[in-house]
Amino acid sequence: MNLEEKILGIMREVFDTTDVNEQTSQRNCENWDSLRHLSLASELEEAFDIELEPEEIGQMTDFSRVVETVRAKQ
Amino acid sequence: MDNFLSFHHIGIACRQIARTQAFYEAMGYDASPVVDDPIQHVRVCFLTKAGEPCVELLEPLDGESPVARILATVGVSPYHMCYKVDDIAAAVARLREQRFLLVSGPVPACAMGQRRVAFLFNKNVGLIELVESSPVAIE
Numbered sequence: 001m002n003l004e005e006k007i008l009g010i011m012r013e014v015f016d017t018t019d020v021n022e023q024t025s026q027r028n029c030e031n032w033d034s035l036r037h038l039s040l041a042s043e044l045e046e047a048f049d050i051e052l053e054p055e056e057i058g059q060m061t062d063f064s065r066v067v068e069t070v071r072a073k074q
Numbered sequence: 075m076d077n078f079l080s081f082h083h084i085g086i087a088c089r090q091i092a093r094t095q096a097f098y099e100a101m102g103y104d105a106s107p108v109v110d111d112p113i114q115h116v117r118v119c120f121l122t123k124a125g126e127p128c129v130e131l132l133e134p135l136d137g138e139s140p141v142a143r144i145l146a147t148v149g150v151s152p153y154h155m156c157y158k159v160d161d162i163a164a165a166v167a168r169l170r171e172q173r174f175l176l177v178s179g180p181v182p183a184c185a186m187g188q189r190r191v192a193f194l195f196n197k198n199v200g201l202i203e204l205v206e207s208s209p210v211a212i213e
Contacts, residue, residue: 034144034147038175041175051170
């Protein structure tokens with residue numbers, strides 16, 4: 001499983017929906033609320049053994065930016 | 075883990091402080107003056123009553139406020155517990171080791187007499203705030 005697939009799986013689990021893909025963003029995903037956003041960041045830290053800074057958590061507003069942020073930390 | 079966190083208050087997100095404050099005042103709580111904190115984008119009021127936990131009411135100052143996002147998600151609701159710590163940097167470091175995300179801070183808080191606060195999140199604990207015991211020394 002590559003990084004993108006792993007992140008999609010985490011997002012589907014956190015947002016509790018299978019309707020998550022490469023185009024998913026906070027704007028078009030109803031379940032991507034502020035509390036689930038923190039849960040997403042928490043799950044990413046654990047899954048990839050990384051530490052995210054507050055600014056990085058704030059900029060993860062869509063799938064592409066989540067991937068960019070995680071990739072930059074590895 | 076030794077006890078380095080001392081309970082301080084419960085934070086409640088509300089749309090209008092006055093409306094929520096009225097409920098607590100009817101129960102005998104005393105209200106502090108309302109303070110605007112532009113750094114946190116919130117308006118704050120503390121409610122105290124002897125023998126009861128301190129309650130902090132937070133109203134968003136603008137759409138950028140994290141409280142606005144909480145209200146959009148869960149409505150008027152308790153949403154964080156705050157703990158007092160002696161050394162906020164050390165406390166943040168210890169909680170980071172326990173898989174708490176650092177959400178914001180530490181930054182001085184107007185409503186806390188310029189004492190620094192930080193918000194952290196853990197998926198099994200939720201959102202917590204830390205406030206340090208003493209204000210930051212201004213040089």
